[in-house]
Amino acid sequence: xxxxxxxxxxxxxxxxxxxxxxxxxxxxxxxxxxxxxxxxxxxxxxxxxxxxxxxxxxxxxxxxxxxxxxxxxxxxxxxxxxxxxxxxxxxxxxxxxxxxxxxxxxxxxxxxxxxxxxxxxxxxxxxxxxxxxxxxxxxxxx
Numbered sequence: 056x057x058x059x060x061x062x063x064x065x066x067x068x069x070x071x072x073x074x075x076x077x078x079x080x081x082x083x084x085x086x087x088x089x090x091x092x093x094x095x096x097x098x099x100x101x102x103x104x105x106x107x108x109x110x111x112x113x114x115x116x117x118x119x120x121x122x123x124x125x126x127x128x129x130x131x132x133x134x135x136x137x138x139x140x141x142x143x144x145x146x147x148x149x150x151x152x153x154x155x156x157x158x159x160x161x162x163x164x165x166x167x168x169x170x171x172x173x174x175x176x177x178x179x180x181x182x183x184x185x186x187x188x189x190x191x192x193x194x195x196x197x
Contacts, residue, residue, distance in 0.1 A: 071124030080121050081150075084114040088154045092164025108174040111151070116178030118147045123186040137187055144183035151175030 070076045087110075123140035151172055158165035 067124055068128055071121055071128055074125060077118070077121040077125050080114075080117050084118060085150075085154065087114065088158065089162055091162055092166075108170060111171050111174035112178035112181070114178065115147045115151055115175040116182035118150070119143045119179045119182035120186065123183065127186065140183050140186040144179040147179040148172075148176045151179070 119140065122143045123136070126136040126139040152175075155167050155172055159167035
């Protein structure tokens with residue numbers, strides 16, 4: 056079973072104790088995916104094949120991880136936090152799909168990519184599974 060060190064758990068709790076970090080991460084994700092294609096570098100590190108898919112996994116996994124953590128650590132919101140972790144995965148996947156359509160229809164030099172949706176879903180589901188089954192704070196009673 057995977058456990059985070061005490062300092063990593065403490066950092067995670069501090070980041071998720073208030074809604075600022077989860078909100079900021081979500082807004083950062085939206086902003087990055089709404090950049091025009093001309094703003095995205097294509098040389099050097101950014102020319103690594105499928106690096107964009109890894110970025111999608113991290114961004115959308117982060118949304119679920121940080122919002123799930125926020126609800127897990129709030130005493131008044133603890134009831135049902137596991138359901139909220141699943142709900143955040145669904146909402147995160149939905150956001151990824153919506154942003155692909157936004158990119159296709161409204162963002163210059165961006166296109167619709169089913170692979171990005173798969174990466175968004177993979178990150179969201181992985182983060183949700185981490186919260187539900189592997190995170191040591193899971194002993195928090197709902």
